[in-house]
Amino acid sequence: MTMDELDRLAASMRSENLTVEANGRMLTLRIARTQWKNSINAALIREIGAALDAAEDSSTCRLVVLRGEPGCFCTGLDFQETAGVSDVPPSDTVDIDKFMALLRRFATSPKIIVSVVDGKVIAGGVGLVAASDLVLTTPRSEFSLSEALWGLLPCCVTPYLIRRIGFQKCYSMTMTTLPISAEEAHRFNLVDELTDNPDDSLRKLALRLNLLEQETIADLKSYFRKMWIITSEMEQTAVQETTRLSALPRVRRNITNYVQHGLFPWHRKD
Amino acid sequence: MTMDELDRLAASMRSENLTVEANGRMLTLRIARTQWKNSINAALIREIGAALDAAEDSSTCRLVVLRGEPGCFCTGLDFQETAGVSDVPPSDTVDIDKFMALLRRFATSPKIIVSVVDGKVIAGGVGLVAASDLVLTTPRSEFSLSEALWGLLPCCVTPYLIRRIGFQKCYSMTMTTLPISAEEAHRFNLVDELTDNPDDSLRKLALRLNLLEQETIADLKSYFRKMWIITSEMEQTAVQETTRLSALPRVRRNITNYVQHGLFPWHRKD
Amino acid sequence: MTMDELDRLAASMRSENLTVEANGRMLTLRIARTQWKNSINAALIREIGAALDAAEDSSTCRLVVLRGEPGCFCTGLDFQETAGVSDVPPSDTVDIDKFMALLRRFATSPKIIVSVVDGKVIAGGVGLVAASDLVLTTPRSEFSLSEALWGLLPCCVTPYLIRRIGFQKCYSMTMTTLPISAEEAHRFNLVDELTDNPDDSLRKLALRLNLLEQETIADLKSYFRKMWIITSEMEQTAVQETTRLSALPRVRRNITNYVQHGLFPWHRKD
Numbered sequence: 109m110t111m112d113e114l115d116r117l118a119a120s121m122r123s124e125n126l127t128v129e130a131n132g133r134m135l136t137l138r139i140a141r142t143q144w145k146n147s148i149n150a151a152l153i154r155e156i157g158a159a160l161d162a163a164e165d166s167s168t169c170r171l172v173v174l175r176g177e178p179g180c181f182c183t184g185l186d187f188q189e190t191a192g193v194s195d196v197p198p199s200d201t202v203d204i205d206k207f208m209a210l211l212r213r214f215a216t217s218p219k220i221i222v223s224v225v226d227g228k229v230i231a232g233g234v235g236l237v238a239a240s241d242l243v244l245t246t247p248r249s250e251f252s253l254s255e256a257l258w259g260l261l262p263c264c265v266t267p268y269l270i271r272r273i274g275f276q277k278c279y280s281m282t283m284t285t286l287p288i289s290a291e292e293a294h295r296f297n298l299v300d301e302l303t304d305n306p307d308d309s310l311r312k313l314a315l316r317l318n319l320l321e322q323e324t325i326a327d328l329k330s331y332f333r334k335m336w337i338i339t340s341e342m343e344q345t346a347v348q349e350t351t352r353l354s355a356l357p358r359v360r361r362n363i364t365n366y367v368q369h370g371l372f373p374w375h376r377k378d
Numbered sequence: 379m380t381m382d383e384l385d386r387l388a389a390s391m392r393s394e395n396l397t398v399e400a401n402g403r404m405l406t407l408r409i410a411r412t413q414w415k416n417s418i419n420a421a422l423i424r425e426i427g428a429a430l431d432a433a434e435d436s437s438t439c440r441l442v443v444l445r446g447e448p449g450c451f452c453t454g455l456d457f458q459e460t461a462g463v464s465d466v467p468p469s470d471t472v473d474i475d476k477f478m479a480l481l482r483r484f485a486t487s488p489k490i491i492v493s494v495v496d497g498k499v500i501a502g503g504v505g506l507v508a509a510s511d512l513v514l515t516t517p518r519s520e521f522s523l524s525e526a527l528w529g530l531l532p533c534c535v536t537p538y539l540i541r542r543i544g545f546q547k548c549y550s551m552t553m554t555t556l557p558i559s560a561e562e563a564h565r566f567n568l569v570d571e572l573t574d575n576p577d578d579s580l581r582k583l584a585l586r587l588n589l590l591e592q593e594t595i596a597d598l599k600s601y602f603r604k605m606w607i608i609t610s611e612m613e614q615t616a617v618q619e620t621t622r623l624s625a626l627p628r629v630r631r632n633i634t635n636y637v638q639h640g641l642f643p644w645h646r647k648d
Numbered sequence: 649m650t651m652d653e654l655d656r657l658a659a660s661m662r663s664e665n666l667t668v669e670a671n672g673r674m675l676t677l678r679i680a681r682t683q684w685k686n687s688i689n690a691a692l693i694r695e696i697g698a699a700l701d702a703a704e705d706s707s708t709c710r711l712v713v714l715r716g717e718p719g720c721f722c723t724g725l726d727f728q729e730t731a732g733v734s735d736v737p738p739s740d741t742v743d744i745d746k747f748m749a750l751l752r753r754f755a756t757s758p759k760i761i762v763s764v765v766d767g768k769v770i771a772g773g774v775g776l777v778a779a780s781d782l783v784l785t786t787p788r789s790e791f792s793l794s795e796a797l798w799g800l801l802p803c804c805v806t807p808y809l810i811r812r813i814g815f816q817k818c819y820s821m822t823m824t825t826l827p828i829s830a831e832e833a834h835r836f837n838l839v840d841e842l843t844d845n846p847d848d849s850l851r852k853l854a855l856r857l858n859l860l861e862q863e864t865i866a867d868l869k870s871y872f873r874k875m876w877i878i879t880s881e882m883e884q885t886a887v888q889e890t891t892r893l894s895a896l897p898r899v900r901r902n903i904t905n906y907v908q909h910g911l912f913p914w915h916r917k918d
Binding site: 220241242271272273274297300313316317319320321323324325327328331332334335336337 | 815819877898
């Protein structure tokens, strides 16, 4: 596949939830679900997967860049679909297994996955960031794990977030549910670079990363997989726990009350 | 159990080594062994355990707050009891297994354990801090692992301290035995918040944590246990190694010389 | 062995690639391969091993200090020997197994290994630093993992570097191949102390470390080995992957082109 082919391919891939754009050795995916606050639905997971298929088929492509909207990178899994209270047929709702598999694919794809964040990152969105190979952010971004407020946990995010920022920071983000500023996120390594000009930083980074041969990227990602504690069993534990929690009556009540009546869980507390 | 019951319970629990106080959803335990520099003896371990029993029985309680004296949080295991040179009958000396179990309980209790530090934290005291879910500190605090000076090691502290601050910082603290300032402790995550006004910070934190349902806290702590490398075998290794080291003639000599004659180990060195 | 004996021993050990000097309880090894940019060859690995043998035989010695040349600590494995394109007979080229074993020995030796860095540290040189118990550096030092530019990976370095700086920093250093300043290296714990006067810092550190009994150092290092994820299998994986990568025709071509014609891999790229 030549660079022109990558261009043509990107042009042909435009979809409902994602805009795809090729530029040299870089394939840029922009989450484009403004109306739903850039949440993750089943279709988005499929479309990112298809874009990764295309990138992996291309011998030109080195980098896959994931971006959101200005001010909002991603707000996590679509609540309506997660809770099964949306109009989407059950067969097309978010399958948590597929979300976990997407994060694993970020970490094992022979392409370098770079997230460029400019705005809010919440819950599952933090998972996309944590599983990315490299992350750039603007100073106005904010990162939070809000799951516990609903009786849920960031189960799929945890393995990759611990790998990136260590146990305690992941633990305290999960427990306090408080947002972390871009500056703090940079200080403890949730993001690799804090920059006022992400396009410029990305261009410089790409120049450097383009020096790597494709096979080396594949070797590198595959080797590091063996040097850390994430296992398939751990990922299965994550999927099972999410499934268990999502099915709990109190959790379903929390989500339904919010989706249907705009009520937060603590509004009905003592 | 209502909030009033928690109050009454706290009032009834006042003891030799610990003062217990209820305040809303919060049960505060203050280590009160001023005369013995807030060291940990067998009775203190039992009394903290009893307070945790009460907290866990209460559906109101969310937070258990552990505090020390002003200027001294905790100076670690009582040397006289550890070395078996105290007047306390052997059947009532610190059982290292019970200390390890207390740290595990901090990490697995369905209540959130918050340590509020204002002063010195030494040896086993660092273990109480490291195993806490969240830690606040004032700027004047200082943290050190002095065990190696006596031929001992912070065996029970290590699993939880590595979990919190990473391998190398735990390793260098153990090896150099040098104190770490509150500011540095905050920079590398031994404490979660550095504050001039811990009561105010604690109040804000409690407001946030009170949004979590009790079951969610239990789920969270149980889930994170599966996402990290601490195992029962590792904890047994810690207990066995402490037992082995404490029984070594040179270690017993080091401690006896200090307890009976005020001599430090290096005073009798070449 | 008395201190005088350690002195005499050090004097007798002067060799082609290393200068050895005794000073009180400290044995200082200086990598002295200026002509070859302080790269690591088979002879250097042997000579460091012999110096460690002597240190371990001495009951006086507490610290083994590893230093480089001013401006250059170590630039990693000798490329000519690694690729088998040097004049050195194959039986005397770097055996990657021996390099991995040297790092393990740093981490398990009953002596404290302190690296004092003042200048460039590249590739395998970062491994020597990462596996050291404690590291001091001057502000002008710089640390980089350049392996991926050649189609190689810092396989042996990775276990020890992750142990020291966490997964993500090791991952991003490997992938971007960009140098890290001393200040940044200090911030994320690749070095334990940043100092303008390493001799003074080392002297203070030695005063403190000399308080430890020899057996305690041995106990400490052996205990921490059980508290972390590095296993013999992981080290074997590292050796096997380095061996596989070094034998790849494209990697050998990269190195031969550089060694014989001064060409970098990217010079022959599209």
